[in-house]
Amino acid sequence: IASLGWRISILLLCVVAVVSGQIRYSIPEEMRKGLFVGDLAKDLGLNVKRLVSGRARLVLDGDNKYVALDQNKGHIVVNERIDREKICAKKSPCSFSLEIVLEDPLELFSITTEIQDVNDHAPAFPKKEINLEISESTPTGTVFLLDSAADPDVGINSLQSYSLKANEHFVLKQHTRSDGSKYAEMMLQSSLDREKQSKHTLILTAVDGGEPQRSGRVKIHVSVLDANDNAPVFTESIYRASVLENVLRGTVIARVSATDADQGYNGNVTYSFTHLEEDSSCPFEINSYTGEVKLTGVIDYEVTPNYEINIQARDPWGVVGASKLIIEIADVNDNSPVITMASYSGKISEDSTPGTVVALISVQDKDSDSEKNGQIRCSIDGTVPFKIESSLTNYYNLVSDQHFDRESVSEYNITITARDFGSPPLSSSTKLHLKISDVNDNAPVFDKNSYSAYITENNSPGFSIFAVSARDSDWNQNARVSYLLEDTQVNGSPVSSYVSLNSETGVISAVRSFDYEQIKELQLVVKAQDGGSPPLSSNVTVKILIQDQNDNPPQVLYPVQTGGSMVAEMVPRSADVGYLVTKVVAVDVDSGQNAWLSYKLQKATDRALFEVGLQNGEIRTIRQVTDKDAVKQRLTVIVEDNGQPSRSATVVVNVAVADSFPEVLSEFTDFPHDKEYNDNLTFYLVLALAVVSFLFITCLVVIISVKIYRWRQSRVLYQSNLPVIPYYPPRYSDTLGTGTLQHVYNYEVCRTTDSRKSDCKFGRAGSQNVLIMDPSSTGTMQRIQSEKSILDEPDSPLEVTQYCVLTFITIKSIPFRSYILELFFYIPQKHVIRTNVKNDIAYFKSKHNNSHSWC
Incomplete structure (x- = not known):
């Protein structure tokens, strides 16, 4: 069987002929279900979409379900096993007919499928053995008709020849009947002698012409009798x-x-x-x-x-x-006509014109078409606005005969009768129930002119936000409303990337999680469209407002926590009560009460010495500093917002309580990791310091020489007055707000030996010194200490003080309103002059064409 199936799949062959709307296919029998019969779309010259839109279907006769239509591919495929012998017996050629019907517009095609025989039967004899009794007096040349072998196959696959095992008494003769079937005769070619041999056994073989060739055998037992001539x-x-x-x-x-x-x-x-x-x-x-x-x-x-x-x-x-x-x-008229609805939708539009095809009716009669028994007449019973028109052979169209008014008559019951011309005539009837469909003349209407909805940010994707609703006063499909989202843009992105709309229920759902800080509202247009043809629609505007959530913790801008160096705020021991040590600056990107910040002192080396402003984050002393207070003070400040639940951030502030640099240096440079440096590293550091010092002294001599030369050339430039206006960060001392500190930059400020002749006016600052304590920069600290002795002298003219202090502050990647730079100039009174360098540098340049008095 497996070999047979393989050979069938190889021998699969379809011959197609299209003549006057008819197609003919040829397929072998015994094909498996689902195998390809013919490319109907290609053979008819149709597009596959036409088969789908036209709801193509096969109209089969009676119980004929051997093939089916694959609409998606436009192929006819085998639907069940086809046995040619069961369908046609010995009839050849063997075929069955079917029709394919397309709608909108109505088209009908006739298909004839011929079943090719497959050699699936071997010749078989009616009996396992043939017993012959032959008289010994039978003359030579006498013919004995043998039982014929039966082979249900036809054509070359049917029985082709017989053969008889060679013997001395009998030979085989083969004959062909008028229908092409074969039968064999055995002829006596030499006389029998019962006394010499009373019994003979022969083997008769029947062979067909199929591939592979099949055969059947039967034994012939010959008993020799006495004379009967x-x-x-x-x-x-x-x-x-x-x-x-x-x-x-x-x-x-x-x-x-x-x-x-x-x-x-x-x-x-x-x-x-x-x-x-x-x-x-x-x-x-x-x-x-x-x-x-x-x-x-x-x-x-x-x-x-x-x-x-x-x-x-x-x-x-x-x-x-x-x-x-x-x-x-x-033939006898023993079959009534069979009515089949090849195409019938059950409804017709009230605006249909007369002559519109309502149904395609197939009427078949198994009696002979050559006589009256197979001739059919089709008619409509009663008075209805329809008539019957003949289409192809045995096909009729039911067409409208007048205009319809659904409001007057919404449905019709139609009885169709088919009658043959036999004697006596036979007939059959079928009833149709036809509805008059409505015409789409009303557009959907929304409940409101516009909608507003609210959703809290950080929602989960798929969250249902709101539902719109519209109604249509039409009937059935014309009143079926579907909702569409118009293609609009929100912040440069399509609105469909933010929300989705259920076309059936009108529910608007979130596609993504919203962030109030990025988008605060969405405005979209929803269209309600009915199911009519052509469809009617109306639009409505929906505004979705995003509500804020406390989903962002406070961000500390100052002081910035660094891992490589230790930033310390310096407090003199002579500081009074309420002395401003520093200010913790933080922001919260949330809005409303979620962005209201409060500052609390969480931990402190000495809680009795410092306090933090609840609203402004200012760290001040709450008592007089004494000599017993430790030099190194560590404060931990927690910043909380006012959200529910609240979020917080902590910052560590290092404070140095000292009046001199050596005291601070000795306290902050005693770190355990300094003890881990080995001798080789110390040697390399000393060597590097010596090289840097040499280069510094050399550069200093060169710079001083150049400065003196330029000073002589442009002495007149020093007579101008250049005011230096102190500048403080916005809301630095604001006690009501949280305060913000924008982008912070690193600047190096230098004073020349002629700085006493400069027109810059230095005011006394209201804040403390800022120190950068790096454990690895002991050499730099020693140099600063040696130079500080000059700065600490009262009223010392800063003539030979070419001194620069570099402030290291990490820049946070937060959007700031302005760019503020703070320059710190150490003067004998250890006050700090702060200036807006971005504006003042431009002013300096306008007053001093040469940059020898500032850097």
Whole structure:
């Protein structure tokens, strides 16, 4: 079976012919379900979309479900196993017809599928053994008709030849009937001698012409009898008979007769059919003594229009004579017309014009088309605004005959009758229920002119925000409303990337999680569209407002926590109560009360010495500093917002309580990791310091020389007055707000030896010194300490003080309103002058064309 299936798949062949709207395919039998039969779309010259839009369907006769239509591909495929022998028996060619119907517009195509035979049966003999009794007096040349082998296949796959195992007495002769079937005769070629050999065993083989070739065998046992030298002879070589297909069982169809010239017992003749197998469905039998042929089964003209039967007459000694009986089956009007709705939607639009096709009706009659029994007339019962028009053969169109008004009559009941022209005529009827459909003339209407909805930020994707609703006063599909989201832009992105709309329910859902800090509201347009054709629609505006959540903790801008160096705020021991140590500056990107910040002192080396402003984050002393207070003070400040729940951030502030740099240096440079430096590293550091010092002194000499030279050339420039205006960060001392500190930059401020002649006016600052304590920069701290002795002298003219202090502050990547730079100039009174360098540098440049008095 597997080999057969493989060969069938290889031999699959379709022959297509399109003539006057008809297609013909040819396929082998025994094809598996789902296998390809034909490319209907290609053969009809149609697009696959046309098959889908036209709701293409196959109209099959009766129980014919052998093929099906794949609309998506436009292919006809096998729907169930096809057995040619079951459908057509010996009829050839074997085919069945079907039609394909397309709608909008209506089209009909006829398809004929021919079933090719496959060699799936081997020739089989009706009996396993053939027993022959032959008289020894039988003359040579006597022919013995053998049982024919049966092969349900047709054509080349049917029985093609017989062969007989070689022997000295018998030879085989093959013959072909008028229908092309083969049968064999065995001829005696040499006389038999019962006394020499009374029994002979022969092997008869029947072979078909299929690929692979199949065969059947039967053993022939020949018993040699004594003399009987005359064979029965039929009165006619061919007998013919005709019978109606509705004749009753038991009716004698024909009578055959044969005579034997022998007398007595040797002249007795018996009759039999010779070509029938054991499971033959032949509806006839013959009386072995009288030769009467009776009907014992069911005959049907539509299945088998004629029968050809081989008859044998045999005497008691096995001598036989052969003849043939041909029975013609006459058609009787025994089939009523069958009405099939090939295409019927059950409704028609009230604006349809007269002549519109409502249904396509197929009427089939299995009786013969060549006689009146198969001719059909189709009509409508009663008075309705419809009529029947003939289409293709056996097809009729039900068309409208006038205009419709659904408000007057919304539906019709139609009875269609099909009647043949037989005697007596047979008929069948079917009833149709037809509805008049409404016309779409009303657009959907929203409940409101506009909608507003609210959603809290940080929502989960898929969250349902709001639902819109519209109604349509039309009926059925025309009143079915679907919702569409118009393609608009929100912040340069399509609105569909923010929200989605359920087309059936009108529910608007979030596609993403919203962030109030990025977007505060969405405005979208929703369209309600009905299901009519053409569809009608209306629009409505929906505004979605985003509500803030406390989802961002405070961000500390100052002081900035660094990992490589330690930033310390310096407090003199002479500081009074309320001395401003520093200010913690933080921001919160949330809005409303979620951005209201409060500052609290969480931990402190000495809680009795410092306090933090609840609203402004200012760290001040709450008592007089004494000599007993530790030099190194560590404060931990927590910043909280006012959200629910609140969020917070902490910052560590290092404070140095000292009056001099050496005291601070000794306290902050005693770190455990300094002890881990090895001797080699110390050597390299000393060497590097020596090289840097040498380069510094060399550069200093060169710079001083250049400065003196320029000073002589442009002495007149020093007579100008250049005010230096102290500048403080916005809201630095604001006690009501949280305060913000914008981008902080690193600047190096230098004073020349002629700075006493500069027109810059230095005011006394209201804040403390800022120190950068780096454990690894002990050499730099020693140099600063040595130079500080000059700065600490009262009223010391800063003549030889070419001194620069570098402030390191990390820049936070937060949007700031302005760029503020703070320059710190150390003067003998240890006050700090702060200036807005971005503005003042431009002013300096306008007053001093040469940059020798500032850097």
